Amino acid sequence: MSKIGVFVCHCGENISATVDCAKVAETAGTYDGVAFSVDYKYMCSDPGQNIIKNAIKEKGLTGVVVASCSPRMHEPTFRKACAEAGLNPFMCEMANLREHCSWVHEKNEATTEKAIDLVRILVEKVKYNHSLNEIKVPVTKTALVIGGGIAGIQASLDIANTGHKVILIERDPSIGGHMSQLSETFPTLDCSQCILTPRMVEVAQHPNITLYTYAELESLEGFIGNFKAKIRRKSKSIDEKLCTGCGQCTTKCPVKKIPSEFNEGLGKRTAIYVPFPQAVPNKPVIDRGNCTYYIKGKCKVCEIVCPTGAIRFDQEDQIMEVEVGAIVVATGFTVKQPDFFPEYGYGKYADVITGLQFERLASASGPTLGEIRRPSDGKIPEKIVFLACAGSRDPAKGIPYCSKICCMYIAKHAMLYQHKVHGGKSYVFYMDIRAGGKQYEEFVRRAIEDDGVNYIRGRVSKIYEKNGKLIVSGADTLLNAMPVEIEADMVVLATAGVANEGAEELAQKMHISYDPYKFFAEAHPKLKPVETNTAGIFLAGACQAPRDIPESVAMASGAAVKVAGLFSQDELTREPIIAVVNRQAPPVYSSCVGCFLCVSACPYQAIEKEEIKNRNGEVIKLVAKVNPGLCQGCGTCVAFCRTKSIDIQGYTHEQMYTEVMALLNEY
């Protein structure tokens, strides 16, 4: 016979304002098997928990129902209290009287009736509860960091410095990401590469970091602490061990007119190339799509000039399997290209460029060696116009959000232009200046007041070419929408920051969620900004939303500390709420018929085939088996099993049926 204790909480006034808690407790006390029933103002408080503990000890309770808030809030609290009093914590159930009843209904009898129903369901369920034990799973103390931009670099270094191994993969030939493309950084105008390259070198030299560039995630299996990742190491067509990075091949390569990705198409590169001089690793790769040998079958100039014989034309992609315990996703973002904007010329005007292209023009390592020159004819522009919010904050373009970094980098661009082109005139069209951040507002004021950048509040409706000039036509909304037309030599569009190509596919590979704009979704917008909904996978940088450098770095360090926290334990404890395939006495062994539809239905690849053998080792029956380490207790297999051979511990068929019947039957 069950001896169940029912503990009804008032939650201050949260429940008792609309539910008659005393009546709930009194009614529950009359049910079969209920040995103790009481209501109290704050069940989660110390005295409240003591009521539960004392009742368990004094009445010898076999089950506990706490009727209070959502189990998400206090289930651990009450389970712990039960455990401390000597009752298996999984003999404790919670009836959610707050979110499911008092908060959503008005004060009347029906509300109290519903509360009573909710308690009765759980009283009946708890009669069928069994003691369960927590599951321990080991932790692989190696982290996988995906993406070698500043966020990935920072996360890798931080994790590596705590003494744990890190595998950093980067899809491009070099780490560095967008930050390596930038000229100067706001709000201090220090050179981006000067502060970044030491970090890149540190990554390459760190004993705890294994760096794979030109590599992508192929597939991911497993769960927190125990992931198995397949990494595709794309063929670089060189033997990295032999290559010294001397650069002979890149100077002699006859294919020299490929638009350089690093220079945003403003410079050219060869088919065998190092993306930029400070690249890490500083070893070339062959771009097979553009290499004459791969297209026409002959050339091999690089092989001839290579002093160490490091060229490998027949090298194939390698798939590597690694075991990791945690993953930091830092895959970054990209920007919209001018061809996204019909009103700004569909990208057909060479002198309408993106902010990222301007960075390359302003950069000392860029195609113009830091001089601001127009891409079309190389002239120094005398009038330059910057357009903020090109695409951003424009629901009509499908990008209603603010790209966040543009206000600041446009102020920086205008400032750099004024510093480099004396006597030049610069204009900024803006919607609002969003300069929230330490020294950010001061920075923008400096651009306006000290450097004389003309800020015009308004949007640009059209850009067109006339007599070799770009006519920027917009409105000044501070002057009653007075039309403004500027004859510019060059226009810079602060195009919207958007999710990387392939972000959706990557998210699906990792089973993490993403928002409508394909940015990866954090677990909680305020309290869990670096976690994803998949345990063990964390986010850093602009793959989650547009982020500037300080934010990306802070996020990366945040993710790193989450990883380090995870790695500080040798074992993880998991709730035993998992699926189990039944076993029965011979000759049946299990009611499972081995159709294995559950195997394909399981979203976590947690179900495997198990051979039941006789004493001679002969297979008698093939049945399904759930791996307790992988199972997340979602119940998909339970719903799928026609023979009802699978049960979720803590939510068995019997318990579910009892709950339904408790509601249907009259008391």
Add this chain to the structure above:
Amino acid sequence: MVDLIKRAKELLESSAVKVVIGYEQGTGNKTRALFVEKTEDADKLIFDSRCIQNLAAYVTKKEVKEKGKMAIAATLPVMRSIIQLASEFQVNDNNLLVLGITPESNLIEFANLVEVETFVHQYQIEIDARNKEMLDKLAKMTSAERWKFWVDELAPCFKCYACRAACPMCYCSRCTVDFNQPQWIPVPSTELGNLEWHIMRAMHLTGRCIDCDACYNACPLSIPINLLTKRMLVDAKEHFGNYQPSLKGDNLMSTYKPDDKENFIQ
């Protein structure tokens, strides 16, 4: 069917198989399943248009399986069932040889199930015109009318489970209705219980039923329960793509494909 008899004899004589499953003359104008274990019994084998029972229902039966390797005279629906059963790991090349009978009534032997699959995939599963008309009629009803239609149709069902016994896909050693802790589906034949049983049956056959009508043919009351599975066939096609039994294990209902339409979620 001379070819079939000859082939059955050869297979039994050479001990390539232990039992050949086919049809024989039954009582009245009916045919019934025949399990040929001795060469001389092979002469009883017949095949004609009356042979519509789905013999695949026997290949998962313990009593038949125990005899050793089976050969089965298989019409197109039977072959479809066998492929579905193979994808559910119930039969394989080691325990089953398929003696196919083409829609033109020719004997065609397959070396393995892959060949059977290739043959089966030449034909799409099509719902016949009469049943299609019936489905359309049901679809046009209001939900209240449809509910009444099914309550009335299913009311006489006394749960003899002939439909279950005739269905090759109902091979579970423990059917949901036999699961009694708890008893989700009530045992007695009641209005609601009958509905529950037939709806459950249709759900469990979704993405697996190859539309052979064995359930309807077996029903002593001729209740059109095959309309339920046919409806599921149509719905499954609409939401998850065309259904063909396949050895690839890409079960329609348990697998996710990026091109699943999933219109019902939006």
